[in-house]
Amino acid sequence: MAKKRVVLTFPPELTEKPITYHLVKDFDLAINILRAKITPGEEGKLVLELSNGSEEMIKKGLDFLVQQGVGVEAVSKEISFTDEDCIHCGACTAVCQPGALQINPDTGRLRFEKERCIVCELCVPACPLGIIKVLF
């Protein structure tokens, strides 16, 4: 099953229109909102994970968004750290709501599951050693 993460930018005039609704209704996509910042009258940002469809349906859905005037970018950012520098304290796990960063209870080592990361970047300042970076 295809899966894609995108950052959508809504121009101010579109923030009050139901648009993501069509991704579900017309393109049969499952949408998971990872992050959202919507203020009426201002530019809106939405980070979505699209699944439950073929590559083709995802592409059609995204083409539809572009036609509507929504900016579409693939999520290309990811967090990264050098394992040798990590002390496995666990301070970053305190802010990682999706549980992408966890201390393995058996080994005591920090484990990063990239698939669960929504690149919220809260771990970046939470790391006392400052070793977590955002890669573009």
Add this chain to the structure above:
Amino acid sequence: MARTKTYEEINEKIKSGKVTVVTAEEIIPMVKEEGPAAVLEKVDVVTTATFGPMCSSGLFLNFGHSDPPIKMSKVWLNDVPAYAGLAAVDAYLGATELSESQGAVYGGAHVIEELVSGKKVRLRAIAGGTDCYPRREIETMVGLEDLNQVYLFNPRNAYQNYAVAVNSTSRTLYTYMGTLLPKFGNATYSSAGELSPLLNDPYYEVIGIGTRILLGGGEGYVAWEGTQHNPAQKRNENGTPVAAAGTLAVIGDLRGMKRDYLRAAVFHNYGVSLYVGIGIPIPLLNEEIVRRVGVSNEELTATVYDYGVPRRSRPALGVVTYAELRSGKININNRSIPTAPLSSLYKARQIATELKERIINGRFLLTAPVAKLPFRDGVKPLREEVK
């Protein structure tokens, strides 16, 4: 009569390669299954350890005399001020002191980490000039090999238990307990639990002044009671305190220490601290001591405090066990809160294992305390007097 052992007996076993050493984690199932008497027969030493942020840490340095000599009145190392109100070329660099040029991202702890890594740091000093010390300023590079003495003296390390921090407010708090998410979004804790030194010796029977320890990966000693040492803290039936209690002041030569066990840290919007690794051996002298090191995370508790209340006495919201904290979730007032540690269990295990190996290989002998840590009433608040 019940079996007892002496320090001398154990040290003889270390020297002859016949000593049996296990870590404070490994001993627990043994005590539960075989009982204290059988374990006392088999095991001689238990190694405990912790690796956590310890703000009350710092470094004494003696720079040696320049020619012409200077009586340094203000000293900076990589732009971090060090206290120089001592003899001419002595100084003390505190771990939390911030750089005057870089601010909150670089501090005394970073200078300590650079020195222990073998790097040189920039020494700058000024003075008023005297007849015997005419020089008024100096700037040079110094590293471990250039200094006469360079030793950690940490006034408060290895806290016997600590708080669990939560945040009841609606905004994110940045604290020395890490980032606390709003509305009880998370809970952070910092003790090594069943591996922690003073939780394994709750009444300070074998850890005392003069105890040889592993400090930052090198040999060090317990120098004194730590600041805010509070033996009077409320205790569980097994003797362990329910919240922050005893503390240790420790000392050790920075030469011989390793960066692996001394790391500078920045707590966002709070400041700089130093992660310090400490390992302390516990000689199994009698069954009572065996029983105490056999206490597990299920039987060790910590008190949850609301760091959203910025007062000296923060409201206590409940008591949880270290087993619950390690499970990833605690339950407070019918609310499930995700937990996260601040001290490294991984590193603490490494230190306990390293100490175990040193003792087994005959490279680390045990010392009886020269004097015991005091057991008296606790910590006084600072009262503000108006005159």
